[in-house]
Amino acid sequence: MRCQPNSTFQVYNWLKNKQSCLLCDELADGALAICTNCEAELPWLGGHCQVCALPLPSHGLVCGSCLKKPPSFTKVETPWRYAFPIDSLITRFKHQAKWPLGRLLGELLSHHLQHAFDNGLKKPELLLPVPLADKRQRQRGFNQAQLLAQWLSASLHVPQQPHWLQRIIDTPAQQQLDAATRKRNLRNAFALKAGSSMTGLHVALIDDVLTTGATAESLAQLLSKAGAARVDVYCLARTPKPGD
Template identity: 60%
Template sequence: MHCQLENKHEVYIWLKSNQTCLICDESSGTADPVCGACETELPWLMEHCEVCALPLPATGLVCGQCLKQPQAFKQVVAPWTYSFPIDSLISRFKHQARWPLGHLLAHLLGQFLQHRYEDAALARPDCLLPVPLARKRLRERGFNQAAMLARWLSEDLNIPWDEHLLSRPRETVAQQDLDARTRKRNLHQAFA
């Protein structure tokens, strides 16, 4: 008695076929899960502060806040503004466990970063470090979206990632409903 099917039919290879765009639900026409029109229409960040990436009216400027109070970092690299549909994709990935949306965001971010690395406008990092999720929220959500994004980016960019170099020794309240000043205070000594 044989448990395996004897038929030798062609196997449908999902990854090689045309995909449905995860943004507009139309055929993407490619093996990518986003169509060209939706990718073009994403809220790409154009002119921005060279330090914090705040949108500005001209390129090559540093915003007043970064001039007044130097930041603890050298540069923020952001491909998009936080507006539709990016805000919706992030929220649905994070709060509804829509992992294909997170994978799409990681893939698009990876393409953006790869172009920046090739133009020598951005130095490649030695390692990707995802921000640890508070234990309570990790239990509630069941996954760390930052670790998933880091893993997917690591694969696309061939950069190692390590989710154990950073720890979260102190639990904090959720940042989502806090203003900027309270967020900063909330995260004081939250990571090691």
């Protein structure tokens, strides 16, 4: 089982005062392991739906899907489109256990969220990582959403509960499925741990990528039925519509 990074160098490098950029290997300008040029060239989200964060041509809009059928979550907050090099960095973090890449993305997401809080986004009372099925987590060795929630909790000073959400049905991988199939896959796939109290809480779901929103919708419905007052979604990246 792979539950630790592949080398101690990966962890030690994160703790150095002077770091190299993890994207271009040049000396990083600040505290994070990314240089100013590479950070500027990341696929920042830009115009997007004010509810689900779907990339749109301009700011301040709500997409047709959210107007037609508002989701059970209140807002998705994310810094990037799911495009190069963010897609590659997430894949390497998630499937190759490149934890320093995940830590870097988590720190940048933390900065994005703090800026959003400073500009009026309501801060949640609790972070809940999207769960993996037990079999998949054993195969991967870790849950990337749990790591992100752990890092965000420490930097944003918001408590997290890594085990309150449980995936009780091991559904097929979602990446290549359309929205309707994803929704069918996730029916009754999640549950709350016995004794978990959601009543009146403002919670934020933590995940790596939001694609169709089926997972977030299923979990938001579960949390709302359990008494949560508001459910937001924080993730690293949002996929555009196919063809965009």
